[in-house]
Amino acid sequence: MSDTTTPFNSRTSSVPPFRYSAHLAAELEARWQDSWDQNGTFEAPNPAGPLGDPAKVAGREKLFILDMFPYPSGAGLHVGHPLGYIGTDVFARFKRMKGFNVLHALGYDSFGLPAEQHAITTGIHPRVNTESNIVNMRRQLRRLGLGHDPRRSISTTDEEFYKWTQWIFLQIHGAWCDPTTGRARRIEELVDEFETGVRATPNGAPWSSLSSGEKHDIIDSYRLAYLSDAPVNWCPGLGTILANEEVTAEGRSDIGNYPVFKRNMRQWVMRITAYADRLISDLDRLDWPEPIKLMQRNWIGRSEGARVTFTTSGGSIEVFTTRPDTLFGATFLVLSPEHPLVDELTTASQKSAVAAYKAEAAAKQDNERQDDSKQKTGVFTGATATNPVSGNDIPIYIADYVLMGYGTGAIMAVPAGDQRDFDFARTYNLPITAIQMPSVAWFDQHAIASSADCSTWPNAFVGDGVYINSENGSLSLNGLASISEATKVINAWLAENNCGEPTVTYRLRDWLFSRQRYWGEPFPIVYDEDGRAHAVPTSALPVLLPELADFKPTTLDPNDANSDPIPPLARVKDWTMVSLDLGDGMREYRREVNVMPQWAGSCWYEMRYLDPTNTDAFINHEVERYWMGPQGDGHTGGADLYVGGVEHAVLHLLYARFWHKVLHDLGHVSSEEPFHRLFNQGYIQAYAYRDDRGQTVPAAEVIETDGVYSWEGETVAREYGKMGKSLKNIVTPDEMYEEFGADTFRLYEMAMGPLDASRPWNTRDVVGMQRFLQRLWRNVINEDTGDTVVTEDEAPEELMRHLHRTIVGVDADLQHLRFNTAIAKLIEFNNALTGLVNTTQIAPRELVEPLVQMLSPLCPHIADELWFRLGHDTTVTYVPFPIADPALLVEDSIEVPVQVNGKVRARIQMSPTATEDEHLAAAMSLDAIISALDGRTPLKTIVVPGRTVNIVVK
RNA sequence: GCCGACGUGGCCCAAUUGGCAGAGGCGCCAGGUUUAGGUCCUGGAUGUUGAGGGUUCGAGUCCCUCCGUCGGCACCA
Known part of the structure; x- marks a missing residue:
């Protein structure tokens, strides 16, 4: 430890030599950070394995605290970034003082597009770039005093890490989802079922009759990771395809904002849709914010309905509908222009019109197709289909408002009951038949007479209504009044007559998993001469990413939809070809040249924190069960607290849940979910300023006078937004360390509001937290001599009561992540202590020590320094949190407001044990109340002991 | 357009979850300390709780309508 008599502040300034200044803070913070590192203060013991220390695990509850995985940005951190990290650190430190074995670590998501x-x-x-970024980020975060276990910090680009990312890919590739249980099983079990005939092959042929190539193709079609030729999001600006989740509503890339085009490509895809139902239903068992659950439910977009088969001359067409009850009103069919039956159905006379329309639709991007939402366009194919319930022949159209990617790419149009179909029918003069009678209120609302003749209707009718015109020889819905009832009846009829069945459709698409880029995990996949994919044996992992001096993707015109992706790895000729023995002798194979998307590593990284050095498995079973296992019946398991921004609601959080469930099904992990409790931190934003020309000016140089902002004498306009280079409003942690020190910075971030609220940064306000720490420091340390001034005197009872109230309040606030109110209580108590010190020159140890303990999760450096100066020789990290004495929490007397008709007229002092009658008697005897009553007899009195007395008159 | 979150002194935010609108910080005002318009100490002021309606003995808190800000989705059959 340092020589405590050396002055920290220069004698030449007017500041006392031992004042808690930024300079002094910087010195002691560096010293304690070194001490924590040297002593392994934050190393959390595992129950087994290389980091195992069962003796230290025994008798302690575990707690796994997690921050969302950062990518090491080259721009460095601004003050908004560490908000969540500080929050989790405060909570982790608090829980250590409560006796928990806390695991808290941070690694780096260093592969990927950003x-x-x-x-x-x-x-x-x-590689050079991300490594230096990580070094810089580690430096910035270490300076913050985060209590992470440094042994557990991994990067996704570490070979020992991505070896296991590839291994997990092979597990998913080597699995299929059994539809009877909805769970993943090993692909070998599928082969067994085919061999033994338990499961029929897709075309019914005996398994033994198939060639090995045919068998291979059938098996591949079942895998959870499979090759697909479906339309993908091609982004020439990035030189890669993107997942649906990475494309914005405007049809541009989430990263870089480049145009995205639809085109067919053979790509790796993950069968996440097989898990759609579980991904929805298990949300109910998670402790997550409701808005995030809602976003996931909406993204998955489960809708129940029925598939209905319509017969045509060109074969049968299956449509998906959520309203099979309206089938009698289906007066035409509409197919997506991309529907495979379009060409076959189109009659000779319509051929040219259909071809023209298809070409037009293909030329449009998705967002354009959705843009002109008012005008519905389409073309008649010339063909008709038979409505299975009415027997009517109805025309078949194609129209681009029907999307090939949803349902079956074909709809039955019920213009009376669906606004889009109604619009289309009006445009093309197609029949509209009412199948439900709208309510009188509906007609009134539209100011038309009640009529089943739809030609008078301005809109489609959607909702419950009495069914009409819905009858054939063997089925009648007429007279029914509820959708659910009618649906039940017609679903039964459709099933009996073999023309449909209830089904469920999802908005969620399978996850496009290939990227035509360099900086990602290579797939552990090779292709044989027939182009069939084979898994690389796990013994050959990792498949190393080859060094590539020219790592840049071939530059493409961002607007050229017809360009082709050129994966950089395809250029490494001596890498792409490989000789392997995959069971039938040494052969030449061609490597997969795409790489995995950035989400791969973040799908499982949290588990590697738990067992970072394991060379036999991605995680030891016992270690996983200890830190993440279910906590009881029905508990999903998973990290105890996961803190991060809302921006990952449907990307990372959905993908990681999917991988985790597959690993659970295959028996690799005991937990069913990766993150049991999720907490969304808010964002720290900042003001930015623009001059007349709309140029941003440096926010730090803007001066405010009477609500007017100016820069270099010019008036500028204020706006509010994210911190960023373009807004010239970045404030960095380094500036805060320099000006105030890490503890003050931490305290300000936690004090400015609740952790889940977004709020503006104001450097000016930080000084308030510094003043608090200075007052607290001065209560313990003489600013002029550096001596510890604490005394062994007994504290006044009033302050002891205040202390114990503070203990109860701070304990509860920290437990519930209410750091802002915990800090307010600490300041309040310290202000009271300051009053005592200033008037009596006495700082009783029995007040000071608990205050330092309670402060330590928030400001660990100053707390450890004061703890040391108070005569202790260990860090305060594991010193138990103070416990309140119940005797000191009981108040002698409580002030209770007395109201007359809800208005406060007087106050009474009551004992905390006083009864309702005693409250009332005390209230009624007050002059102020007697005069307020003015002789009137109370009609009613409400007494809440210790809270309020309300007397109601007249 | 649909869904969701949030509106409290000049600013950031509290309010025992239906019981006295104000804990804490910034800023502001005044006094003290000081070579000091700085530092530190002490004291003080600041409101139709976004608007309107309802439920209640009692509403910042619960319900309805509207306004504003932010976010998600957007022809999903």
Whole structure:
């Protein structure tokens, strides 16, 4: 430890030599950070394995606290970034003082597009770039005093890490989802079922009669990771395809904002849709914010309905509908222009019109197709289909408002009951038949007479209504009044007559998993001469990413939809070809040249924190069960607290849940979910300023006078937004360390509001937290001599009561992540202590020590320093949190407001044990109340002991 | 357009979950300390709780309508 008599502040300034200044804070913070590192203060013991220390685990509850995985940004951190990290650190430190074995670590999501894009703009190889970024980020975060276990910090680009990412890919590739249980099983079990005939092959042929190539193809079609030729999101600006989740509503890339085009490509896809139902239903068992659950439910978009088969001359067409009850009103069919039956159905006379329309639709991007939402366009194919319930022949159209990617790509149009179909029918003069009678209120609302003649209707009618015109020889819905009832009846009829069945459809699509880029995990996949994919044996992992001096993707015109992706790895000729023995002798194979998306590593990274050095498995079973296992019946297991921003609601959080469930099904993990409790931190935003020309000016140089903002004498306009280079409003942690020190910075971030609220940064306000720490420091340390001034005197009872109230309040606030109110209580108590010290020159140890203990999760450096100066020789990290004495929490007397008709007229002092009658008697005897009553007899009195007395008159 | 979250002193935010609108910080005002318009100490002021209606003995809190800000989705059959 340092020599405590050396002055920290220069004698030449007017500041007392031992004042808690930024300079002094910086010195002691560095010293304690070194001490924590040297002593392994935050190393959490595992129950087994290389980091195992069962003796230290025994008798303690575990707690796994997690921050969302950061990618090491080249731009460095601004003050908004550490908000969540500080929050989890405060909570972790609090729980250590409560006796928990806390695991808290931070690693780096260093593969992926953001890192690669940054490398391209700087021209520096991504490995060099990400490594130096990690070094810088580690430095910035270490300076913050985060209590992470440094042994557990991993990066997704570590070979020992991505070896296991590839291994998990092979598990998913080597599995299929059994539809009878909805769970993943090993692909070998599928082969067994085919061999033994338990499961029929898709075309019914005996398994033994199939060629090995045919068998291979059938098996591949069942895998959870499979090759697909479906339409993908091609982004020439990034040189890669993207997942649906990575494309914005405007049809542009989430990263870089480049145009995205639809086109067919053979790509790896993950069968996440097989897990759609579980991903929805298990949300109910998670402790997550409701808005996030809602976003996931909406993204998955489960809708129940029926598939209905219509017969045509060109074969049968299956449509999906959520309203089979309206089938009698289906007066035409509409197919997506991409529907496979379109060409076959189109009659000679309509051929040219259909071809023209198809070409037009293909030329449009998705967002354009959705843009002109008012005008519905379409073309008649010339063909008709038979409505299975009415027997009517109805025309078949194609129209681009029907999407090939949802349902079956074909709909039955019920213009009376669906606004889109209604619009289309009006445009093309198609019949509209009412199948439900709208309510009188509906007609009134539209100011028309009640009529079943739809030609008078301005809109489709959607809702419950009495069914009409819905009858054939063997089925009648007429007279029924509820959708659910009618649906039940017609579903039964459809099933009996073999023309349909209830089914469920999802908005969620399977997850496009290939990227035509360099900076990602190579797939552990090779292709044989027939182009069939084979898994690389796990013994050959990792498949190393080859060093590539020219890592940049071939530059493509961002607007050229017809360009082709050129994966950088395809250029590494000596890497792409490989000789392997996959069971039938040494052969030449061609490697997969795509790489995995950035989400791969973040799908399982949290488990590697738990067992970072394991070379036999991605995680030891016992270690996983200890930190993440279910906590009781029906509990999903998973990290105890996961803190991060809302922006990952449907990307990372959905993908990671999917992988975790597959690993659970295959028996690799005991937990069913990766993150049991999720907490969304808010964002720290900042003001930005623009001059007349709309140029942003440096926010730090803007001066405010009487609500007017100016920069260099010019008036500027204020706006509010994210911190960023373009807004010139970045404030960095380094500036805060320099000006105030890490503890003050931490305290300000936690004090400015609730952790889940977004709020503006104001550097000016930080000084309030520094003043608090200075007052607290001065209560313990003489600013002029550096001596510890604490005394062994007994504290006044009033302050002891205040202390114990503070203990109860701070304990509860920290437990519930209410750091802002915990800090307010600490300041309030310290202000009271300051009053005592200033008037009596006495700082009783029995007040000071608990205050330092309670402060330590928030401001660990100053707390450890004061703890040391108070005569202790260990860090305060594991010193038990103070416990309140119940005797000191009981108040002698409580002030209770007395109201007359809800208005406060007087106050009475009551004992905390006083009865209702005693409250009332005390209230009624007050002059102020007697005069307020003015002789009137109370009609009613409400007494809440210790809270309020209300007397109601007249 | 649909769904969701949030509106409290000049600013950031509290309010025992239906019981006295104000805990804490910034800023502001005044006094003290000081070589000091800085630092530190002490004291003080600041309101139709976004608007309107309802339920209740009692509403910042619960319900309805509207306004504003932010976010998600957007022809999903």
